[in-house]
Amino acid sequence: MTPITEVEGRRLALSNLEKVLYPATGFTKGEVLHYYATIADVLLPQLRDRPVSFLRYPDGPDGQVFFTKNVPPGTPEWVTAAEVPRSEGPARMVLVQDLPSLMWAANLVTEFHTPQWLIGAPGEADRLVFDLDPGVPASVVECCEVALWLRERLAADGIEAYAKTSGSKGLHLTAAIRPVPSERATEYAKELAVEAERAMPRLVIHRMTRSLRPGKVFVDWSQNAARKTTATPYTLRARPEPTVSAPVTWEEVENCRSPNSLTFLAPDLAPRLQDYGDLLAPLLAPDQAGALP
Structure with missing residues (x-):
């Protein structure tokens, strides 16, 4: 029998709570739900007003993994949805605005992915993001070196960057910016990626060509495009262990010495x-947003 629980007045059916989703650690679906409930105060502000794409893995990372962008069948009527413009035609997508919606989504077993714009202004970027992706044998250690360079370069333009782990093997840099068309944010991010490659040619690549990436850090600037999404801060990832896209301090980035030194699991x-505290709280403060040059 599926247990029914009430969250802030909303009734939720939470299923298969004993199911092991992460065999490497024995982490269960119930623990996934507990994690999201525990982290809700810092996760919800990062999700609110941003249409969510779900990467679902209902049988764990070793089972079927699939993206859901449209409102899933069976979504309760009290979960907020909004029409989102797309080149191929508008779509209806979920907005995770409150704790009941978060727990409903968590019950689907999901990573949360969000764009760099708010639903009130589609395609107007209020975030800038760089996804630093290491090509073997490079690791997060090299990503940290690149992140420190990008931090200084952004600061020179009056933009304050914050770091988080990808929850996989890389690092994300993100900054709050005064809204600009996503095309402009993408153009600016590419300019900095090219600069980084010129400054550190043995370490950085800005092109997506996989054959060029071994031993280098790919500075992915393309996730600033309006159609793209990035793993939301604090989301769990579909990895062998319940890794989290976790905010990190710049001191931790500076002291990164081993490939596993910035790996954080849900219990951490x-x-x-x-x-x-919430290291990414400044991203939510409009008065701290930088202006693109």
């Missing part, structure tokens, strides 16, 4: 929040 996040 509550203690980190106690120690550091």
